Amino acid sequence: MTIGVIGGSGLYEALPLENTRKAAVSTPYGEPSEAITIGELGGRDVAFLPRHGADHRHPPSDAPYRANLYALKSVGVDRVIATNAVGSLREDLPPRTLVVPDQLFDRTKHRSPTFFGDGMVVHMGFAEPYCPALASHLAESARKATDGDTGVEEDGTYVCIEGPQFSTKAESEFYRSQGWDIIGMTAIPEAKLAREAELSYATIAGVTDYDVWKEDSEVSLEEVLENAAANEDAINAVVERAVRTMPDDFESEAWTALEGTINTPPEAIPEATRERVELLAGDYL
Template sequence: MTIGVIGGSGIYEALPLENVRHEHVSTPYGEPSDAVTMGDLAGREVAFLPRHGEDHRHPPTDASYQANIYALKSVGVDRVISTNAVGSLREDLPPRTLVVPDQIFDRTKHRSPTFFGDGMVVHMGFANPYCPSLASHLVDSAREATDADTNVAADGTYVCIEGPQFSTKAESEFYREQGWDIIGMTAIPEAKLAREAELSYATIAGVTDYDVWKSDSEVSLEEVRENATANRGSINAVVEHAIRTMPDDFESEAWTALEGTINTPPEAIPEETRERIDLLAGDYFE
């Protein structure tokens, strides 16, 4: 198995990888955010990509989502552990809580959500945006790898906003009224693209703030950085434990997600498009 990890550079630096090498991958969707760092951990191959690039250079809207997922697929990844910093929309999910969400609500506006198009129509099922098998494994890992003082929450809805600005108070109150749980800027289109690439995908999110709904606590970059740093050790421990204990008999419905979803007859798809998506969907044209 090859396990992909998407997150900040602090995760890669904390993983005790052996046989480390760097793969510079070119994709039909541009350059990934950085080289793919490959290494071995507990008999598993790991491929790491920093979502925002070195020194956090790419803002949420402009991150190389398509190229990142394509690059991980091209080096043999079949499951992806994503890490996110998020705000909390609930009193009982205070900063430094770890959350493994099971749902997403998409509030983004300016991001390409698909690998396809250009003469090829794919209607991908996305009712359960996170792979239940991988999410369950992350929940177990979070409870086993952290101390008793770490609050771990299973399930919940991640509302993904465009950014890079934080919410208005009206927006934050609206999201709370919907019963949503955490808020961030990077789940979409990453989760959608992972599904199109038939990758098992789930997230471990670290709460850094209460967004702007709480009268005595309004989010600031200083608070986000402070709590993200505090969360780093717990998230690193969860990711490492999840890799070490990944079941050998792991199965995911995401691995066949494209079955029955390609609405355009193969002979009608332009050759250029077929070449571009061959890595992703070529098996379905044979």
């Protein structure tokens, strides 16, 4: 098994990977955000990819999500731990809290949400957007890695907005009225693509701000970066523990997610499309 990790460059610098090498992977969906760093941690193979590139050059709307997930799949990854910076929509989830969400609400507008199309129709189930088995393991790792020094919330809904602008007050109040918990810009389409690629996927999110709903709270890049830096050590510790303690008998329903979802007869799928999705759906075609 190879464990994929998607996060910022600070996470890679903190993970004590051994025997590292770089893998430059080209995909049918373009170039990934960066070359993949592959190494070992606690006897586990780990593949690390910075979502926005090493120098944070890809904004949330234009990050190469499809290329990133395809590239991780191509180097043998079967589960992905993602990290996110998020705003809080709840008074009791202050900045510097860690959250392992179990639900998503998609408010994005301009992103490619699927590997398929081009003559191939796939209707993927997505009722549980995060792999319950991996999310549970990540939450347990968070509680033990932080040892009570950092607040950890298990479950909750992450509403993903398009960005790159932060919310208006009206939008923020609407999201709160729906009972949603945290807000960010990067969970979609990453989680959808991970499911289509039959990858177990879960995220550890660090709260950086109260969005703009809270009185006297006006989100700024300075505040977000300051609290993200403060969250970094805790998130790094959680990811490292999650990798080191990953169960040998780990199983995920995501690994067979494509079964029964392809609505187009194989013989009707254009050859070019079949070639493009061979890595992802070849077993079903």
